[in-house]
Amino acid sequence: xxxxxxxxxxxxxxxxxxxxxxxxxxxxxxxxxxxxxxxxxxxxxxxxxxxxxxxxxxxxxxxxxxxxxxxxxxxxxxxxxxxxxxxxxxxxxxxxxxxxxxxxxxxxxxxxxxx
Amino acid sequence: xxxxxxxxxxxxxxxxxxxxxxxxxxxxxxxxxxxxxxxxxxxxxxxxxxxxxxxxxxxxxxxxxxxxxxxxxxxxxxxxxxxxxxxxxxxxxxxxxxxxxxxxxxxxxxxxxxx
DNA sequence: TTCATAAGTAACTATAAGGTTACATATAAG
DNA sequence: CTTATATGTAACCTTATAGTTACTTATGAA
Numbered sequence: 015x016x017x018x019x020x021x022x023x024x025x026x027x028x029x030x031x032x033x034x035x036x037x038x039x040x041x042x043x044x045x046x047x048x049x050x051x052x053x054x055x056x057x058x059x060x061x062x063x064x065x066x067x068x069x070x071x072x073x074x075x076x077x078x079x080x081x082x083x084x085x086x087x088x089x090x091x092x093x094x095x096x097x098x099x100x101x102x103x104x105x106x107x108x109x110x111x112x113x114x115x116x117x118x119x120x121x122x123x124x125x126x127x128x129x
Numbered sequence: 130x131x132x133x134x135x136x137x138x139x140x141x142x143x144x145x146x147x148x149x150x151x152x153x154x155x156x157x158x159x160x161x162x163x164x165x166x167x168x169x170x171x172x173x174x175x176x177x178x179x180x181x182x183x184x185x186x187x188x189x190x191x192x193x194x195x196x197x198x199x200x201x202x203x204x205x206x207x208x209x210x211x212x213x214x215x216x217x218x219x220x221x222x223x224x225x226x227x228x229x230x231x232x233x234x235x236x237x238x239x240x241x242x243x244x
Numbered sequence: 245t246t247c248a249t250a251a252g253t254a255a256c257t258a259t260a261a262g263g264t265t266a267c268a269t270a271t272a273a274g
Numbered sequence: 275c276t277t278a279t280a281t282g283t284a285a286c287c288t289t290a291t292a293g294t295t296a297c298t299t300a301t302g303a304a
Contacts, residue, residue, distance in 0.1 A: 017145040024143035029292095030132040048250060060293055062252080067291090081250050081301040096211075144262095163280060175263055177282080182261090196271040196280050246304080253298070260291070269282070274275100 015094045019072075023091045026071035031056075032064050039074055040087040047083055130209045134187075138206045141186035146171075147179050154189055155202040162198055 026032055031054070038050055047065065051058045065085070068074040075086045141147055146169070153165055162180065166173045180200070183189040190201045
């Protein structure tokens, strides 16, 4: 996955509006643009712009059906980033998640009387 | 993890410059701002702004040591998002990754003669 | 054909991002 | 004390985001 693609995916995910759209499209595959609009206060144009960002990141795929556009969630980019994280960052986690757990444990013990 | 915090983390990760800074600080804990600057063409001020974004996302933590500032990578936000993904999205993956594999397989078979 | 509806495009505004240079402050070293 | 170094702050510029309204196009239905 190219850096520019990762930029697009992270950028697309960096908005609660867009994450909400993802949730909607994920749970109701084939939703139209107007269907998605019903869940928001903002204008349809604003929603379409968010959809454009999501499609640029390949997180949403669409296909025309008559005058409507059917929207589908695409998990592949998230899967790819997930894979990258669990490989590229796994070594880090292997060492530091332990630290975090240790610190959490130490903290727990320090405050044991208060619990 | 609050939506605003997720926004901050995804936004921070949506830049290859900032991901590179993360890699540097991760592999050389305690690096100073100037140390990090050595790996970039842009000005120190630009690097500091990226660091501010990373600190706002809690991905980098810093502590003063004399006139220098020591920088440390913090894995917790990534861990939290990772956990969220592997829970919130896992059901989706469970059903659709299978589809993806199926489609990939179908495609492979369709082009079998060309391989 | 006529009308209603879904989507797309254009133009505009306000704010945020990402960069710059210039200047200010704090501390280590001579 | 003086100087060099590390960081911090201010002001500015350009481009990108996120939204708006107005208009256009395409299609389904009466």
